[in-house]
Amino acid sequence: MKIATKEDVIKLIRSDAWMMDILETVQTFHLPDCWICAGFVRSKVWDALHHFKDRTPLTDVDIVYFDDTNLNVSEEKRFEKKLLALQPNVPWSVKNQARMHVRNNVDPYTSTVDAVAKFPETATALAVQLNDKGELILSAPHGVHDLFNLEVKPTPYFKISRERMKIYHKRLETKKWKTALV
Numbered sequence: 001m002k003i004a005t006k007e008d009v010i011k012l013i014r015s016d017a018w019m020m021d022i023l024e025t026v027q028t029f030h031l032p033d034c035w036i037c038a039g040f041v042r043s044k045v046w047d048a049l050h051h052f053k054d055r056t057p058l059t060d061v062d063i064v065y066f067d068d069t070n071l072n073v074s075e076e077k078r079f080e081k082k083l084l085a086l087q088p089n090v091p092w093s094v095k096n097q098a099r100m101h102v103r104n105n106v107d108p109y110t111s112t113v114d115a116v117a118k119f120p121e122t123a124t125a126l127a128v129q130l131n132d133k134g135e136l137i138l139s140a141p142h143g144v145h146d147l148f149n150l151e152v153k154p155t156p157y158f159k160i161s162r163e164r165m166k167i168y169h170k171r172l173e174t175k176k177w178k179t180a181l182v
Contacts, residue, residue, distance in 0.1 A: 003048055006144055009041065010136045012048055013128060018055070019044065023130040025086055026063055029079060033066035033097075033112040035127035035139065042124050045147055060093040064127065066112040068098040117141035118157040120168045125155050 043056045076094045083092045097115035101108045109115040119125040122142040158164040
């Protein structure tokens with residue numbers, strides 16, 4: 001399958017029963033402004049571009065949502081436990097982006113997509129959701145060029161700050177993407 005557009009990514013995800021099962025499970029919780037992001041999408045595309053037969057293992061499946069009426073971390077943990085009960089082999093991580101600005105020491109995010117746009121790397125600033133109509137929606141605030149070209153670059157949000165760029169470079173080092181993308 002050729003991967004050249006956002007629609008191709010959506011087709012790629014829709015053709016993956018494991019990913020669709022995860023999206024359908026998450027959708028049943030009806031969390032506000034809820035998406036699955038980062039490596040869930042990036043790894044699928046990179047695996048396809050590399051023609052890998054086996055899925056690259058994910059350290060976590062990042063569920064992100066935006067609920068400024070309940071900023072309690074225990075709520076996120078409660079959702080993780082419920083998800084784990086439904087699918088115990090998935091490494092769930094649930095984060096309410098309405099509170100993550102405090103942890104990240106930045107201005108408040110306005111939505112989940114706003115938070116995703118401020119992730120460190122353009123190729124990771126991606127999110128997918130299954131809406132109530134059963135449609136897959138892909139959010140790629142910085143486009144998909146870097147994703148398709150296996151390029152890891154800082155998002156504009158990270159480029160403007162020396163401190164954020166330190167975080168970006170540390171992630172490059174720990175994720176070992178430079179050697180994995182060769």
